[in-house]
Amino acid sequence: MQKRLLLFDIDGTLIHSGGAGIEALKRALKERFGIEDNLDDIEIAGMTDSGIVASILKKHKIATNAENVAAFLDSYVHFLSHELPRRKGKLLPGVLELLKTLKTREHIVLGLLTGNVSRGAELKLGHYGVWHFFEFGAFADDHHDRNQLGSFARARAKEKHGHEFSEQEIDVIGDTPRDIACGKALGARTIAVATGSWSREKLAEHHPDILIDDFSNIERLIDTLGW
Numbered sequence: 001m002q003k004r005l006l007l008f009d010i011d012g013t014l015i016h017s018g019g020a021g022i023e024a025l026k027r028a029l030k031e032r033f034g035i036e037d038n039l040d041d042i043e044i045a046g047m048t049d050s051g052i053v054a055s056i057l058k059k060h061k062i063a064t065n066a067e068n069v070a071a072f073l074d075s076y077v078h079f080l081s082h083e084l085p086r087r088k089g090k091l092l093p094g095v096l097e098l099l100k101t102l103k104t105r106e107h108i109v110l111g112l113l114t115g116n117v118s119r120g121a122e123l124k125l126g127h128y129g130v131w132h133f134f135e136f137g138a139f140a141d142d143h144h145d146r147n148q149l150g151s152f153a154r155a156r157a158k159e160k161h162g163h164e165f166s167e168q169e170i171d172v173i174g175d176t177p178r179d180i181a182c183g184k185a186l187g188a189r190t191i192a193v194a195t196g197s198w199s200r201e202k203l204a205e206h207h208p209d210i211l212i213d214d215f216s217n218i219e220r221l222i223d224t225l226g227w
Contacts, residue, residue, distance in 0.1 A: 007113035009174030012196025018087030028075035046178030094215030112137030150186030
């Protein structure tokens with residue numbers, strides 16, 4: 001069968017971390033800069049970690065230079081490792097069964113396309129036992145602009161498999177309009193899943209190629225998507 005590259009978002013698509021990420025950001029801000037902030041006015045969903053940090057620093061009139069961003073992210077990852085075990089997070093419906101099934105299919109390549117930094121992605125997916133399903137990924141370490149990440153994932157897929165994946169062979173799967181936009185920027189088929197903070201109706205306004213409620217009906221999903 002024709003090879004197919006599936007690029008998954010993490011938060012709201014594969015897992016809910018139970019608020020571990022936002023709490024780690026708050027603790028990092030307090031530790032590094034002595035500032036307490038509930039971050040309610042900071043856009044989080046669909047953003048890259050580096051973009052989120054830049055927004056927080058700008059809000060508090062702190063220089064958004066590479067040194068400050070890196071220091072903030074170091075603290076964030078440290079606190080994330082402490083917060084994940086304390087939170088009642090979970091894998092989302094059907095995720096484990098879907099990944100197990102897809103991993104057995106030789107024509108399917110599983111990768112990540114996420115706004116997380118790579119260390120954060122590994123912590124989150126490792127905590128929920130699914131990190132090993134993914135061969136590679138594109139992360140906030142690669143670029144602060146999510147729409148630029150697709151090319152990194154595509155290049156890594158070629159390195160791993162010696163195959164130049166065409167636009168028609170790539171699916172980008174996520175739960176926010178930013179995931180949809182990222183997929184469209186790559187020219188990929190966009191699959192929106194309404195398991196995050198955006199409703200099915202709101203996601204539909206951004207015209208994904210396919211819109212689903214969740215991954216719970218695996219057989220129908222695989223059949224519909226041609227996986």
